[in-house]
Amino acid sequence: MGKLKPNKKGKxxxxxxxxxxxxxxxxxxxxxxxxxxxxRPSHAEEGMKKSVEMTIEAAREVIxxxxxxxxxxCGIGLAVPGNHKSGEGICLYSPxxxxxxxxxxxxxxxxxxxxxxxxxxxxxxxxxxxHRFGAGRGYDNMVMITLGTGIGGGAxxxxxxxxxxxEGFAEVGHMIIDPEGxxxxxxxxxxxxxxxxxxxxxxxxxFELQQGESSLLMELxxxxxxxxxxxxxxxxxxxxxxxxxxxxxxxxxxVGIGCVNLITLYNPQVLVIGGGIAGALPLMEPTLQQVVxxxxxxxxxxxxxxxPSALGDDAGIIGGAVLVxxxxx
Amino acid sequence: MGKLKPNKKGKxxxxxxxxxxxxxxxxxxxxxxxxxxxxRPSHAEEGMKKSVEMTIEAAREVIxxxxxxxxxxCGIGLAVPGNHKSGEGICLYSPxxxxxxxxxxxxxxxxxxxxxxxxxxxxxxxxxxxHRFGAGRGYDNMVMITLGTGIGGGAxxxxxxxxxxxEGFAEVGHMIIDPEGxxxxxxxxxxxxxxxxxxxxxxxxxFELQQGESSLLMELxxxxxxxxxxxxxxxxxxxxxxxxxxxxxxxxxxVGIGCVNLITLYNPQVLVIGGGIAGALPLMEPTLQQVVxxxxxxxxxxxxxxxPSALGDDAGIIGGAVLVxxxxx
Numbered sequence: 001m002g003k004l005k006p007n008k009k010g011k012x013x014x015x016x017x018x019x020x021x022x023x024x025x026x027x028x029x030x031x032x033x034x035x036x037x038x039x040r041p042s043h044a045e046e047g048m049k050k051s052v053e054m055t056i057e058a059a060r061e062v063i064x065x066x067x068x069x070x071x072x073x074c075g076i077g078l079a080v081p082g083n084h085k086s087g088e089g090i091c092l093y094s095p096x097x098x099x100x101x102x103x104x105x106x107x108x109x110x111x112x113x114x115x116x117x118x119x120x121x122x123x124x125x126x127x128x129x130x131h132r133f134g135a136g137r138g139y140d141n142m143v144m145i146t147l148g149t150g151i152g153g154g155a156x157x158x159x160x161x162x163x164x165x166x167e168g169f170a171e172v173g174h175m176i177i178d179p180e181g182x183x184x185x186x187x188x189x190x191x192x193x194x195x196x197x198x199x200x201x202x203x204x205x206x207f208e209l210q211q212g213e214s215s216l217l218m219e220l221x222x223x224x225x226x227x228x229x230x231x232x233x234x235x236x237x238x239x240x241x242x243x244x245x246x247x248x249x250x251x252x253x254x255v256g257i258g259c260v261n262l263i264t265l266y267n268p269q270v271l272v273i274g275g276g277i278a279g280a281l282p283l284m285e286p287t288l289q290q291v292v293x294x295x296x297x298x299x300x301x302x303x304x305x306x307x308p309s310a311l312g313d314d315a316g317i318i319g320g321a322v323l324v325x326x327x328x329x
Numbered sequence: 330m331g332k333l334k335p336n337k338k339g340k341x342x343x344x345x346x347x348x349x350x351x352x353x354x355x356x357x358x359x360x361x362x363x364x365x366x367x368x369r370p371s372h373a374e375e376g377m378k379k380s381v382e383m384t385i386e387a388a389r390e391v392i393x394x395x396x397x398x399x400x401x402x403c404g405i406g407l408a409v410p411g412n413h414k415s416g417e418g419i420c421l422y423s424p425x426x427x428x429x430x431x432x433x434x435x436x437x438x439x440x441x442x443x444x445x446x447x448x449x450x451x452x453x454x455x456x457x458x459x460h461r462f463g464a465g466r467g468y469d470n471m472v473m474i475t476l477g478t479g480i481g482g483g484a485x486x487x488x489x490x491x492x493x494x495x496e497g498f499a500e501v502g503h504m505i506i507d508p509e510g511x512x513x514x515x516x517x518x519x520x521x522x523x524x525x526x527x528x529x530x531x532x533x534x535x536f537e538l539q540q541g542e543s544s545l546l547m548e549l550x551x552x553x554x555x556x557x558x559x560x561x562x563x564x565x566x567x568x569x570x571x572x573x574x575x576x577x578x579x580x581x582x583x584v585g586i587g588c589v590n591l592i593t594l595y596n597p598q599v600l601v602i603g604g605g606i607a608g609a610l611p612l613m614e615p616t617l618q619q620v621v622x623x624x625x626x627x628x629x630x631x632x633x634x635x636x637p638s639a640l641g642d643d644a645g646i647i648g649g650a651v652l653v654x655x656x657x658x
Contacts, residue, residue, distance in 0.1 A: 175593050
């Protein structure tokens with residue numbers, strides 16, 4: 001948190017999703033409804049400091065475009081990718097942003113906007129949004145994962161999002177599920193995200209295509225094997241392409257193994273799946289649920305519903321708003 | 330918990346460790362010191378109901394032997410193996426005890442002794458003991474594991490032991506760390522305990538011996554390959570037996586992989602290792618720590634100390650006392 005106190009008399013919140021490419025500031029009401037948005041490029045290549053400036057611009061725009069008075073706003077909450085000392089308002093490191101690090105995030109925002117500012121890791125913030133206003137609503141124990149380039153996680157235990165002493169709680173993408181498995185970006189081998197993240201999915205498809213398997217995929221990728229994406233794979237699978245479905249099934253197997261572990265370790269009532277690849281979830285769901293049913297034994301599969309994110313792309317903005325809302329009580 | 334209220338004016342607690350073979354009742358003071366003990370066979374073969382009777386006998390003996398008045402006792406806390414509805418005082422299932430299940434545990438104890446009674450899964454109770462009075466003292470985020478026939482776990486998150494909605498939190502022994510690995514007692518494959526529990530260690534040694542490798546072990550086991558235990562393996566390794574040390578190194582590798590996951594998922598400041606096999610920890614420690622240092626990356630190894638249990642065999646009794654103490658505030 002920053003140094004300012006939240007305005008408990010306000011009725012609006014600003015939630016900001018600071019992505020690596022674009023950032024979105026949203027005006028959110030106390031019921032978690034997004035009333036308006038302003039977008040900016042993140043300029044991550046110019047460093048986090050520049051993104052903080054973009055955040056200030058976007059926040060100002062969304063406030064002014066709706067003719068909201070500062071007195072009506074409780075505060076601003078940011079979903080920021082990377083590792084932080086959120087309590088001190090500092091980003092320690094964020095892989096998609098250019099150095100230098102660390103970068104003070106909240107101080108310049110509070111100074112420019114005169115609003116109490118809060119921040120948290122992007123996935124934790126999304127989990128907070130899903131817990132308060134989305135698919136995790138009403139459950140005291142929830143795990144959210146985001147399937148994308150990496151696999152992120154956030155966990156609510158006994159009603160509270162837990163972040164851990166070094167803000168490393170639920171770094172689910174880096175649990176080892178195959179110790180001799182492929183190398184992960186983190187340097188370890190066999191991390192969940194090395195087996196079920198975006199690159200793993202693409203590599204699986206490319207490998208099969210290189211074996212000479214025929215598939216709609218090459219057509220969808222306009223003949224360019226380097227243009228294959230999870231979303232093209234999902235498109236092909238929707239058109240009953242066998243290779244694409246096999247790739248999704250194998251991915252679903254690995255997603256399922258990780259989900260078994262999360263159920264066994266956090267005993268959640270609900271496991272929410274979001275992120276860029278979550279769109280392919282209906283195509284992966286049968287295999288995923290089969291793996292979970294078969295292998296979640298000590299803490300049975302029946303104790304935990306697996307559901308898609310309810311907030312989708314807005315989870316970061318709404319979660320940012322919740323960062324402020326939870327300070328109002 | 331049972332129906333009675335704890336006696337806040339008391340200065341002693343009864344903590345009971347209900348093992349599958351023996352049960353131990355201890356008189357414990359408010360500083361976690363064990364002042365006296367009484368032991369009984371568990372009679373697990375006659376069912377949990379019989380063990381509850383034995384608990385009552387042992388508790389009476391330890392109270393009477395010290396000439397303590399009932400008014401001086403705050404309550405009684407039980408470390409009970411198995412799955413429970415602890416809040417209702419009921420054991421749902423416990424693998425080493427004969428049926429029938431479920432069994433009311435707390436009600437008959439409160440009735441017989443007139444003391445407020447509490448229960449929790451044995452490993453969770455031990456974790457509570459280590460957190461309040463042992464190796465986890467002073468840390469708000471701790472994971473305890475017990476290495477034995479199985480691998481149990483208990484996790485303190487933000488200052489509180491978390492048990493989860495179905496008391497399945499931190500069933501660490503059943504996280505999958507090798508999906509195609511050996512079958513586990515739970516029916517799943519490649520669970521942590523199937524790779525690093527007692528049976529896995531013994532099988533590893535037996536396999537090597539059957540390959541014709543020479544080892545002190547056969548001598549220590551008096552020529553009977555079926556008599557090999559983890560403790561004999563540790564004895565042989567202490568005498569620099571290469572086969573035994575290799576078995577412990579391989580085990581330490583798997584213990585380490587699991588520890589990496591616990592650090593990555595719970596972000597603890599301290600990871601406490603107890604249980605029957607923990608005695609061999611000094612022999613496994615170099616490999617274990619090497620694996621953790623190399624592979625705990627996203628949440629670095631430096632964030633978490635790995636230490637042996639401080640309470641050893643008393644963790645259950647002292648944890649039982651803590652079950653009562655935490656109700657006194």
